[in-house]
Amino acid sequence: MFMIEKAIVGSRRYWTWILFLLGVIGVGFVCYLRQLSYGLGITGMSRNVTWGLYIGQFTFLVGVAASAVMVVLPYYLHNHKEFTRMAILGEFLAISSVSMCMLFIFVDMGQPWRVLNVMLHPTPRSMMFWDMVSLGGYLALNAVIALVTLDAERKGVAPAAWIKPVILLSIPWAISIHTVTAFLYSGLPGRTFWLTAILAPRFLASAFASGPALLILLCMLLRKLTGYEVGTKAIRGLAVIVTYAMIINVFFLLMELFTSFYSQIPTMMEHFQHMYMGMEGHTSPLLFWGRASLALMAVALLLLLIPRTRRNERTLAVACAVTFLSLWIDKGVCLVVCGFTPSPLGAITPYVPTPPEIMISVGVWAVGALMITVFYKIALSVREGAEIWIEERAATPLPAVK
């Protein structure tokens, strides 16, 4: 069932990694139990900064999940054959990311026992309702697609024809999950930092840079660990996508800065001032992160834009790591916290995540890493089997959806 048997045979290295992840998850879980009994006061969040690391990670990971579309779209819609060996990796990355998103929402709840109230009292006027619908749907779509295509591959046949429309549906759906996530923020009247029509486009741009950057790194890692080769062409193709997305993201950021600082409207400037320049009389920990993100974005752009450094896989790996890190800081740390500081009443409340809060977050990331490990293990085992089978038959190439 679900080819899970492929995940329980593995080398010593594989099992050590699995056990390590389980250990990290265990520590995170213990911290979560403490949070459950003490309350969210165990975190660094406060009356003025009511969302923090958890919601930041959620927002960032919705982007990673949505970015699978950057592989799926060229492959299925434009028949971009280079991505043949990468598509399934992108889909499994999406499944793992959406699962992490859901966990981050869950650990952020004050009354997690009541989570089903969201379904018991569905409220379409709340953007959170639509976030639940879009995330749940995206998870289901990707799970079905990955399972059906992989199962077909295992049997050495072309996937059932009905999967094609499902795959096509997953493309706009991917855009929708990140748009709705941006709408969570951009429709709030008192929060000027988020109250911008460019938030959703910028979310998508940064997602399409950070997600594929992570996928490139994962592909390189897979090659090193297992010898599975997605192909230089695939990696280069994806690197071009990362480059364009990063340029658009930085362009959007500059547009934000222009609108805020040329208009000179204080409520529009103050959040950027707080993040990039510092406010008088306040030393904010956010200042370090904001500036680090800017600097890393610049480095990433440089490495991506110069053809030599983009094509060289070593420098590309650095470029991808820097891209991922800069956008993780920007979206996973700064975006949420900065929207709350200064507060609508002008209060500047520093936010520093506490050790239990960090460990819970690391624990959720470890759940995602565990899922990716197991999924990739299954996918690669199936593919190896299929390839041997094909070689033996010396017959048709890898089956793909027509």
Next chain:
Amino acid sequence: MKISRKGFLQIGGLSLLAVAGKTAIAELLGKGEGETPSPPGAAAATRWAMVVDSAKCLEKDGCTDCINACNKAHNVPVINDPLHEVKWIWKEPFENALPSQESAYTEAKFRGKPVMVFCNHCDNPPCARVCPTKATWKREDGIVMMDWHRCIGCRYCVAACPYGSRSFNWVDPRPYVAELNPDFPTRTKGVVEKCTFCEERLYKGQAPVCVEACPEKALVFGNLADPKSEVRQLLESHYTIRRRPELGTQPDVFYLV
């Protein structure tokens, strides 16, 4: 008839989806849960509102009578850690409470002076709009109410409120309630709370407890829908301002300056 395991699971899954989807679709078609009816005895058209006489409020220096009365009546925890504070009615410097009025030459009697702030009971409340479980909603009499047993603690309403009027219970509030009022519920950790215009007192025909406690009678409460009410008379005859009117939330709390 024979049902295979696969077929059984498929039918079961579809049935579950149908049940879950039914409520959502009913909601989309406008057949969802209705609004809470007004209490018996309330005037046919009721729109509760408050007028704060900021100058009168400043007459007795350092007075906190309304805050104390409210905290006591509603078992509001008094937590000294500013990160975890729960506030229903509190003092905010003039410039922060009414940022649209901010200038370097603010009238001396208000410059840096405290103004009483609490929930504005907006006519168009963003907090109620964003709540994913309808745990907060606007009643027909204008009160923005909460259900502390339904709230899942997502704090979306806190992010949506442009006035900082909502407090989340970061820790168990009960140890911080000095003198328990057995007639009002305490809250649990993990839910959001705020001023309710003392709806439990309005129900009995009494004015909000802060209004009653104010020695200067600086808080005036009444029915905006009634042209003869004191609040309407005040609004007719005086210039009043509201907090951040440009946001379109239509607060039902007015400030006399």
